[in-house]
Amino acid sequence: MSKAVIVKAKRSAIGKENGFFKHLEVQQLLAPLLRHLSEGIEEHLNDVILGNIVGLGGNIARLSGLQAGLPLHVPGLTIDRQCSAGLEAIRLACCLVEAGAGDCYIAGGAESVSTSPFEKRARFSPEDIGDPDMGLAAEYVAKTYQITRDDQDEFAELSYQRAWESLETGFYKQEILPIEGQTTDEELVRKRDIKRILLRAIPTFIKNGSVTAANSCSINDGACAVVVMSENKAKSLSLQPILRFVDSEVFGVHPFFPGIAPVFAIKGLLKKRNLDIRDIDLFEINEAFASKAVACAKELGIPYEKLNTRGGSIALGHPYSASGSILVTRLFYEVQQRQDCRYVIAAIGSGGGIGLAMLFETCI
Template identity: 65%
Template sequence: MKRAVIVRAKRTPVGKKNGMLHRLELQELAAPVLSHLAVGLGENIDDVILGNVTGPGGNIGRLSALEAGLPLSIPGLMLDRQCSAGLEAIRLACYFIQGGAGSCYIAGGVESSSTSHFEKRARFSPDSIGDPDMLEAAEMVAKKYGISKELQDEYAFLSYERSWEAFERGLFVEEIVPVEQWNNDEEFFKKRNMEALLRRAKPISENGTVTAANSCGINDGAAAVVVMEEETARSSGFMPVLRFVDSQVAGVHPFYPGAAPIPAIQTLLKRNGLTVEDIDLFEINEAFASKMVACSQELSIPYEKLNLGGGALTVGHPYGASGAILVTRLFYEVQRRHGVKYVLAAIGSGGGIGVAVLFETVQENGL
């Protein structure tokens, strides 16, 4: 079987809804990332696969590739698995390579909540089951797993501190392709008193635990990676960093989307004869602190392995791009560390869907 490897990864700065990137449509957000990743690849790119959730419809993959000035021969594809879309795009590209359908893909996602034409989200579940708002679903996860507001606030504060530390150390610089004059995430324009915000924030429901402060924002941004067949990458002078091992998608009750990564990760690890102890780094999308605490507790993932540079609770959650941001973060983090063998990216999404992707590091990178 052919092996898929990731050789490049980039993202835009993440902007707040109606914030610094508010004028840019989807293809304008994605184009700088695609242009950067495509340098030296030209018509060797078999396809561009982009995830998107709230955009205007149409083939955003094709539109963005054209906006980026990529060769007309690259067809482009848009897919939607809600918040898992960016990670699903990378997963799909890896399987295309394993199956011999191609040898080079750009895969990721893009979201512009600011320019979305839709006032309300799509339906995730029929009325016969129930279709809760995502904040309500986060509260349901908290109640199901007995997660207090204090535990959620503790995690949200940890994420905030980690994000700011990573920013101040300049760790995000190599991830980011500037967009217009912007080269930093909007959240880092001004530091907040997060302890006070968490303390003052009121739960969204009576006797609840989920607040605006321990939940992610709504954001704009794009991210993508170059996935290549390993021998093709080496013969073309590209250095593989992450090698695709396996992946898993799982479904849970639509009331508990934040818990969906749990069975996906469990099945993926079991099938590959691995345990949580074998995974050196986890990146799980921080849509809500209740989700993160649930995943950590149920899977016994120590915080010392989880989202070491913070995540969406601070930087933000551009839905279709977030899964690709997770992989981009891992791509650079493993290059800063020694002794890392396995890493895992996972995300839960509306409707109760979890996606988990397992990678191994490529040892000749000095890891």
């Protein structure tokens, strides 16, 4: 069986809703990434697999590939697993490589909430079960897993601190492909007094709650994708593998608690591979809400020094389908900065109560 490896990864800067990317549709965000990532390997591409959940419809992957000027033989597949879509696209590409269906894919996701035609979100769960908005579900996680407002604000402040440090040291430059000249995530364009903002924020979703706009992510535009190849194909093209796919797990929980779903996916993944939390050197778990990140860390016993070490979506924003692929891209560049990484995990929870986790080992 041919092992799947990741050899390239790039993302756009992340824009605010109706911010600097407000005039770009999804395919216009994706096309520069696809053009860049495919350079030199155009004729080897088997497919482009992309997640998108609030776009204009149609096959965004095919549309984006054509707009990028990819060869006509590259078909394009668009998938929707809500916020897990970008990570699922990478998972699917890895599984296709290992099944022998192909040996070269671009996979990721993108979202343009600014140009989305939808005024309301899709339904995640039927009425007889209940379909809470994600902020309310974050409150349910906080209450059930005893995550306090202080716990959430502390983590949110840490996310911002790490994001600013990563910006100031130039870490994000290697991740970001400039699109329309934008090289900095819009949330970081102007430095703010986050401690003061956290203290003054009021509960957003329920009276006397603990989830606020300050300890939650924003709504954003952005795109991200990676190149997944068989290890043999990468070697034949003289491309350096950085992350090698090991295994994955997807798991469903009650739709009231999507924020805790990554815990079960990660536990199942580690059990399959006879590994322990202590064997994993880095975790990237989509934040979305601080209650989710803190609950996952608490339930799994993940120390904060191993979790989202460069900041996350609370500080940078959450462009839905792109977020899962951003987790992998973050790991792609972070492991190249370290000498002590063997195993890393990317995980995300999404609407409807779905958790997805991917385990990689480093190749360098």
